[in-house]
Amino acid sequence: MKAVVLRGIDEPLSIEEITKPIPGQNEVLIRLKAASFNKRDWWIQKGKYAGLKFPIVLGSDGSGVVEAIGEGVNKSIIGNEVVLYPAKNWGDKEAFQSKEFSIIGLPENGCFAQYISVPITNIYPKPSHLSYEEAATLPVAGLTAYRALFIRGNWQPGEKVLVSGVGGGAGTFALQWAVAAGAEVWVTSGSEEKIAKAMKLGAKGGINYKMENWHELLQTKAGEFDVIIDSALGDGFVQLTSLAARGARIVFFGGTDGNIPAINGRSIFWKQISILGTTLGSEKDFEQMLEFISAKKVNPVIDSVYTLTEVQTAMRAMDTSGERFGKIVLQID
The missing domain is CATH 3.90.180.10 (Medium-chain alcohol dehydrogenases, catalytic domain)
Structure with a gap:
């Protein structure tokens, strides 16, 4: 063969x-x-x-x-x-x-x-x-995003979602899963074109993280987020904690931009934020993801x-x- x-x-x-x-x-x-x-x-x-x-x-x-x-x-x-x-x-x-x-x-x-x-x-x-x-x-990126959003992130109806760095496979799936579930979703990207594509897929809006004080601009537009999905880490991770609502879950599954930088832990414990790592997913997660896709008729x-x-x-x-x-x-x- x-x-x-x-x-x-x-x-x-x-x-x-x-x-x-x-x-x-x-x-x-x-x-x-x-x-x-x-x-x-x-x-x-x-x-x-x-x-x-x-x-x-x-x-x-x-x-x-x-x-x-x-x-x-x-x-x-x-x-x-x-x-x-x-x-x-x-x-x-x-x-x-x-x-x-x-x-x-x-x-x-x-x-x-x-x-x-x-x-x-x-x-x-x-x-x-x-x-x-x-x-x-679907298998790697779709499953990773599904577990990040629904299992580790424990998204609940009415909660707002931020997908940080949309455009890659898992980030795009996280956007699609959240939209299909009925969440209000916002995105970040270094590309205005990607933000526009994300909005066509159902994102309410987005912000270019190359802009100065991008997190403040996003917070002014969208407020705070209950579930934040990230795949990059790096210096921008600090801003995610300021965008997190009380009781928020920040879930990450990659580190293409480096490690987690120094973070002010006071806001994390005061707002009771959870920072959660995730890797791929179990067979049960995979089966649930396929059922979700079939029910919602999502096309990757x-x-x-x-x-x-x-x-x-x-x-x-x-x-x-x-x-x-x-x-x-x-x-x-």
Whole structure:
């Protein structure tokens, strides 16, 4: 089968013929139709991710069709359209993942290939209103945003949401989930164009964080926020605490702009703000997210679609994250 292989740090992605996997006990073979990129893939290629291993087939997100089964699996599922839960071994604690937790695409081969074999517990029915390309955007970014907003952030009806740094995959999903749930949502971005796109998706408004005293301007427009979703950290994180309402939850799942800077803790304890970290999500979270998508008929935002032969161009597009809005998708079939 054809697969996209990374052979070392800063090496180009190459399309190679590798052995087609055979499903083992309680496993299924998926003929992949589409996959999508995450910043994780970019960091692995740059050598800035834990547990590097080469050669490796990247790609944590995938959708496709069940083509074959291993022993212990009912053959009636052959031909089913599915989307893949992107991890293994979450464990029996919903509050956090186990020490054995791993994500598809490192250390095990991922979805940038024609086929992948996974445990049957990793497959879920593809929402019927979604294309394969749309479904392939969901696993990592969609699940991360869902858990951040509804599980860790514990958003409740009537609460106001701020999505900090909208435009990336998870940030855009956080906006879409909150709008679909009926929240009043505001966004920040360094791009006026992205703010305009966010408003077309249902955001009430936004502010450019490159402006001086942007947080004061936003507070004047929108007031304070009950749930704040952030993926960057860095110096701008300080301003998020001033935008937080009493009892607010600030949830973050990335650190592309650095670490949490020095913060005045007095406002945090006086307003009883919770600062919460989150990573991906459990199988239960994933199932709930798919039910939510199907009920609300949400369509993920796709920035661009590439064919398998254009995979290196697609990876380079991850370098221009400041220009991207939504997910980058790879058509496989």
